[in-house]
Amino acid sequence: MKKCVAYLRMSTDKQEYSIDSQLRLIKAFSERNGYWLMDTYIDEGISGRQAEKRPAFMQMIDDSSKGIFEYVLIYDSSRFARNLEQSIVYKSLLKRNGVSLISITEPIVDEDTSLITDALLGAMNEMYSRKLSKVVKRGMEQKALGNEYFSCAPYGYKKPHKKPLEIIEKEAQVIKIVYQKFMENISPFKIAQELNSLNIKTKRGKCIDKRWVQKVLTNPTYKGYMLWKIEDRVYYKKANHTAIIDENMFDKVQKKYKENKKRIKHKGKPLEYHKHWLTGILRCPVCDTVYVYAKGYMNKSDRFRCGGYVSGRCNVSKSFRVTDLEALIINELYSIIKSEKKYYNLKFTKITTTENTELIIREINQLKKTLSRAKTAYLSEIDTLEEYKENKERIQKQITELENKLAERNQMPTHKELAKNIGNVLEIIESKKNMIIKIKAIKSIIDKITLNGTTGKMLIYFYA
């Protein structure tokens, strides 16, 4: 796997993708292309022009020298720097550290450093490095002053300012249940399901999943230790907060956990995950998780099922035969090509106004009819020329206004354009081309397809 981190920035421009959707797209990209996403650096609401004030960005540049990751993924190059000078300097700093920058929406261009001579580049690098080291040093001093590693207390605890962790009794009970159940041979998946049925949520208010349970089972904070990382080394020592799980029990659980893991590894994954052109695109709208591909055993067919269900945080258990879903979606795409009416009801990911395109078009057509009626009235000498002129001008003005409105919201493709794109994509999907090409093709026009396992309702979200 290629080790990578993501850098995300949300500018004050509200038109663009939120941090969440940028992150979702980056995650999908890294899954598709075999990257291992190790960390994310996020600057929110900061203008790209003042890169030196972007603390997460600076941390990312600084961390790039530690040899932890090889790639930085960004949504587009405007996230990285807004002027050429900064872009060149930071790219070359990354390059020097053996890290490549990858924009998930644009072809890779890191050759603009060749625009500039080595001597000049060296001088610029030095200046920026000095600025950088100041910012980073300040950050490290702050870390040394406070006990920053516990700034965010794990489930079961709270962190009073400048004091050791304190137990939250109600949450501590949940932690104890997790450990007990595990020792009773109940799997993390089942434990997650049970906690969800009791409506217990994580600190961030999310549903419990298998991974959360696994983290709880292996976090030494619960036996009264503290664990922290500096660069890529892990440190571990007895802390001065109260344990929730006694040391003996904790160590037993670790042993059992490791044994289970070995056994599962030996047996191989219970479900085999495959790449399919629908993976990463097909989502469960109930829990907003992608569907996963499960290979059918013996003569059972391959199926798609909500990934949230698989990890224990969603209760939509229905699975779909892969061949059925392929047919359903291909049919739907063909019907969009054929029917203009269908197009007006489509979902676009980046819709700027809420007004319905179909309504505007209907209104325009209505006005055009009125216009031709006015003309008939004039020709059959019902209206005078003056009256007709006046009517014509008024109606024409209304039509122009509506057409402008339509043009404004129509940054989206027209039906004709979309139909052509869908046609191209269908040709690839129905060909014998390899899966990566198919995935790339469908991702070029479709943001996501939601499929509600309970109601069967399907919605395709195209890129605008």
Ligand SMILES: [Zn+2]
């Ligand atoms: Zn789900």
